[in-house]
Amino acid sequence: MKKAIVLLLLTTIGSLAVMAEKADRASLKQIKRIEVLALDTINGYTSIYAYPDENLNDLFAQQMDSLYHSWYMQNSYDTSFFEAENESSDMASLPDSVYVQRLQSVDSFVDLSFNKTVKNFIDLYTQRRPQLTEAILGLSSFYFPMIEEKLDKYNLPQELKYMPIIESALNPTARSRANAVGLWQFMYGTGKMYKLEISTFVDDRRDPEKSSEAAAKYLNDLYQIYKNWHLVIAAYNCGPGNVNKAIRRAGGTKDYWAIYYYLPRETRGYVPAFIAAAYVMNFYQEHNLHPRYPDFPIVTDTIQVRNYVHFKQIAETLNVPMEELQSLNPQYRLDIIPAKAEKPYTLRLPLEKIAEFIDMEENVYALRRDEFFPNNEILVPKERGTTYVADVNGKDRIVYTVKSGDNLGYISSRFNVRINDLRYWNNIHRNLIRVGQKIVVYVPAGKGEQYAQSGSVRMTSQASSSAQVSTEGGFVYYTVRSGDSLWSIARRFPGVSNQDIMRLNNMSGNTIKPGQKLKIQPKS
Known part of the structure; x- marks a missing residue:
């Protein structure tokens, strides 16, 4: 009886959709209100029909295609399998009631509604891009345990782990046209707000564990605002400002489907794409999809590195392919770990290589040291442009107090150092400095006292090399x-x-x- 009611309801909603296509916005809102009232009368079935923009899932199709063309995919898979014939075409004609029943069977804190938009995204994953979906299934075996741990830490629904599928197709090196980066597609400002390091050598937005920690904090903060997971997911995509405006324009209602047409176009498809991802990750076998695992090791462990080291030193000493190190440690942008005793960094290795690294750590650091770090300094490779000095062993450290009229060009000329070095040493962006600001400068050993004799300069404890x-x-x-x-x-x-x-x-x-x-x- 319940199935008959559901099927009747789906038919009725479909008719309403045809009417809606010819209606003006006011009529559309009224139809949606009627749907909400009708659906609320059916116990256990709380989906709301959304009228799809036919091009919405094309945006996500392009995102999946960008994964295929990325360095990450080309180096993690034998991509010849993407040319295989579609094995799941025989599943194209499933009745809607099957999708509804399957979504209802998933134990989820987040409402997994079904509608035509969700169905379009399910078709995208299972019919239009099945091979890429199989690659995502394989990647999930590596990334989901890290993500689940962070969600559990903040007592968040585990199904939120499907969000990075929508954000980045589980590509930790993904970068959007708006310069959002990583699995969770953090913008620079949001990443900094949640304490992610973004520097010349390190971008924690590309670190699966650290970015997942930041994402969990962000999602938790959003839930304190909305108390509605659909709105939280939408706000993660387009920002709480856009969601708040959509709520106001919809008369104050806090219902995703009610504010659907007031959201930015790309965000309209975000929640349906999330629901479709949740469906596929739970029912991929019913669509003849099979995980295709990446070439890099799934079973890994981490170790703290306390001295700067190049991936090539690790690769050659431990006999680990460079591509493997890059895939396991995507946060290191230049294949250099800028670690120091007082600021260690994490290195992820295949499980069987951890003990070997511990035993041979000194050999790793010593391998062709002068070639990788001339004069005991970390240098950005010349082909990347300007050279940045990141390590200052053997140099005198002085502190300069900025005076009125100073700029970075003057300071760099006065102490005969590069402007880019000043930026790096002092974490300065856009050349902005202020009167009274303390600027750290590293000068050749023995020059510190000479500079300290002039105004606005003082030596620090590191400068006294004789001591x-x-x-x-x-x-x-x-x-x-x-x-x-x-x-x-x-x-x-x-x-x-x-x-x-x-x-x-x-x-x-x-x-x-x-x-x-x-x-x-x-x-x-």
């Missing part, structure tokens, strides 16, 4: 400076290793901090 080392009783005592690591300190004393320093100082780990005194016994 680094003292001797007593046959031992050398080294004072740790900012940027030091056990490896870089050991290099100063021939024959001394990291382990020698750790053993002599009763250290259980390799963590050190500026100002710490280390006892060292040079080898004769």
Whole structure:
């Protein structure tokens, strides 16, 4: 009986849709109100029909195609399988009642409504782009556990893990035309607001774990505003400002389908695309779809790196393909991990390589060190344009106080350093500085005191290179400076290793901090 009522209702709604195409906006709102009242009378079936813009799913089709053409896809898959014949064409004529029943069977906090727009997106995933959907299914086995952990941390519905399918097709290196980046497509400002690092070498928007943490926080904040998951999902896509305007224009109602035509065009398709993604991820087998797993390892683990290192050093020492390292660590934009003792970074490796890295860590850092980091500095590859100095070992650190009339060009000329270096050292964007601001400058060793004799400049503790080392009783005592690591300190004393320093100082780990005194016994 219930199925008969549902089918009758679907037929009635379909007739209303034909009427709506000829109606003006006022009439359309009235029809939608009638639908809401009718659907509310059917227990267990709360879907609302939305009148689809026929081109909406083309926007998402283009997004899926962009995944195919991306570096990530080309290096993670044998893409020849995309040319295979469509195996799921025999599933094209499923009755609507089947979709309704399947969506109702999914245990979900987010309402999984069914309508023609949702059906169009299901067809996109299962009929028009089935091979790419199979690639997404394979990628989900790697990314979903990371995402689920963050959603659980903030007590959010687990089905929100389907959002990155809509945002990026699970491509962590995706970049939109509006410069949104990563699995969750964070804009620069939103990423910074949620404490994601975005710098020359690192973009945490491309880090699956850190971006998922930020996304969970953002979704939680949005839910505190709307208390409605459809509106939260829409607001994530177009921003709460656009959703608030749509609510006001719809008379104050907080119902996604009621504000549907007041939302930006692309956002109208966002919730239906999300529902379709949830459907496909739960019922792909019924459409003869099969996960196609990426070439990079699914089973991985992470380790903290405390010295800067190039992917090529890791690849050659551990015999791991560069493409694999890049796929597992997409947040490092230039294949360089700019780690220091006081600021470690995470490296993800195949599980079986973790112990090998620990055993050979010193060899990894030492491999062709001068080639990758000349003068013990991190340099952006020349083919990327201007060179940025990121490490300042061996340099004097001075602090300059900005005066009226100063600009970065004047300061860089005064201290004979690059403007881009000043920006990097001080996290300056768009050349904006203010009177009284403290600007850190690194100058060649021994030049610090010379500059400090002029106005508005003072030396800092790092500049006194003569105070680094003292001797007593046959031992050398080294004072740790900012940027030091056990490896870089050991290099100063021939024959001394990291382990020698750790053993002599009763250290259980390799963590050190500026100002710490280390006892060292040079080898004769």
